[in-house]
Amino acid sequence: MTQAVVAGAIVVATLNALSGLTGAWIWYRGDPREGRAAPAFWVMLRIGQGSALTLAIAVGSLAAAGKHPREDLFYLYALLPLAIGFVAEQLRVTSAQAVLEERGMQSAQEVGTLPDGEQQELLASVLRRELGVMALSALVVVFLALRAAGTAHGF
Structure with a gap:
């Protein structure tokens, strides 16, 4: 059973490494609206998050069945990715507001008063921050x- 849990954790690490490195590359490159890499990043990210959820469910099922690891610290490492994903989503939601505040705007409606080029620049800034988080x-x-x-x- 230990090998299956280790393999599952390595799969989670691999899938998240792919999305994390892809996202870091897009973030470093600049405008996340260009090319097809950004949409692929979001798909890979959700797959990675799904794999972390699957591992957490499997670990919970093993615990319910009475199978426990020798180290209780394992549970922290196996379940904390869910909390990390939740906190990251909250930071992602607030990133748009932070970009608006940096530019002295109070609401998203004010963005509509900007010229088209500035709106696009603001959008790219919001997307880049979300992607980085x-x-x-x-x-x-x-x-x-x-x-x-x-x-x-x-196990």
Whole structure:
């Protein structure tokens, strides 16, 4: 059983590494609206998040069945990616407001008064910040999943 849990954690780490590195590359490159990489990032990110949820459900099922690892720290590493994803989504939601506040705007309606070019620039800034937050969260999940794999002994 230990091998299956370790394999699951490595799959979670791999999927999140792909999305995290892709997101970091898009963020570094600049405008996330260009090309097809950004939509692919969001798909990969959601797949990575789904894999973390699947691992958490599997670990919970094993615990309910009376199968426990030797180290209780494993549960922290296996379940914390769900919390990381939730917090990252909250930060993503607030990123648009932060960009507006940086530019002295109180609401999204004020964006409509800007010239078209400035609206597009603002949109790119919001998307870039959202992408950066989510890419970073995926890379944190990679670390946690690898730690989960390293502490998954004795199932």
